[in-house]
Amino acid sequence: MPYSDEDCIAISGLQHLAFCKRQWGIIHLEQEWAENFLTAEGRIMHERVDSGYQEFRKGVRQYSGLHIRSQELGLYGRMDVLEVEKTEGPFVDIPWIGLSGNWQLRPVEFKHGKPKNNDVDLVQLCAQALCLEEMTGLKVKEGSIYYCEIRRRNEFEFTDDIRERTIELAKEGHQLIESGILPYAEKGINCKACSLLEFCQPRVKQSEKLKNYYRELFG
Numbered sequence: 001m002p003y004s005d006e007d008c009i010a011i012s013g014l015q016h017l018a019f020c021k022r023q024w025g026i027i028h029l030e031q032e033w034a035e036n037f038l039t040a041e042g043r044i045m046h047e048r049v050d051s052g053y054q055e056f057r058k059g060v061r062q063y064s065g066l067h068i069r070s071q072e073l074g075l076y077g078r079m080d081v082l083e084v085e086k087t088e089g090p091f092v093d094i095p096w097i098g099l100s101g102n103w104q105l106r107p108v109e110f111k112h113g114k115p116k117n118n119d120v121d122l123v124q125l126c127a128q129a130l131c132l133e134e135m136t137g138l139k140v141k142e143g144s145i146y147y148c149e150i151r152r153r154n155e156f157e158f159t160d161d162i163r164e165r166t167i168e169l170a171k172e173g174h175q176l177i178e179s180g181i182l183p184y185a186e187k188g189i190n191c192k193a194c195s196l197l198e199f200c201q202p203r204v205k206q207s208e209k210l211k212n213y214y215r216e217l218f219g
């Protein structure tokens, strides 16, 4: 059954969920947020792409700050940039942005750092593609992430695997919202780069006995 607007969860949260379930829970269940150097840099960088600018160059149109959603997956968010490129493909109508012709859609994300050796950025980009597909009925095959540190765009194909992973994360987010239970802290390599390290305090790996004790206390 499609999700209502009120039940949709933030696309941006999927990268938190892919990074660490507990981080997602602290931000999206406990509503806590702490800024570190990395998050501050990212926030400042996004102020321009969120400004709603439009740019039209030969064969390419860019729209920033568009709101998107998928009722099927229960996701909503705001794109950094939607790029619409002239293509040899079929004639399409995209009334949402008032465009018709031979166009294809490409989501573009801006990240302040450099490419990561995990898929947290890619699932966020893929979630945007899935929203665009539901909203327009068009296939979105590829997207781009511009990494400020290396000043370059990396191109990504939305394979079946990454689509599946993104859909699973969206489902997991809804299940966690429904349960209302903050996932346990499991100290790992991501903790060093986590802005919530002090809040989370993941120093002690919890035994099953301790987990059961918390379950009894907090349900």
Ligand code: SF4
Residues within 6 Å of the ligand: 019, 020, 021, 022, 023, 024, 026, 185, 186, 187, 188, 190, 191, 192, 194, 195, 196, 197, 200, 201, 202
């Ligand atoms: S400190 Fe580690 S366990 Fe805690 S939220 Fe951050 S990444 Fe997750």
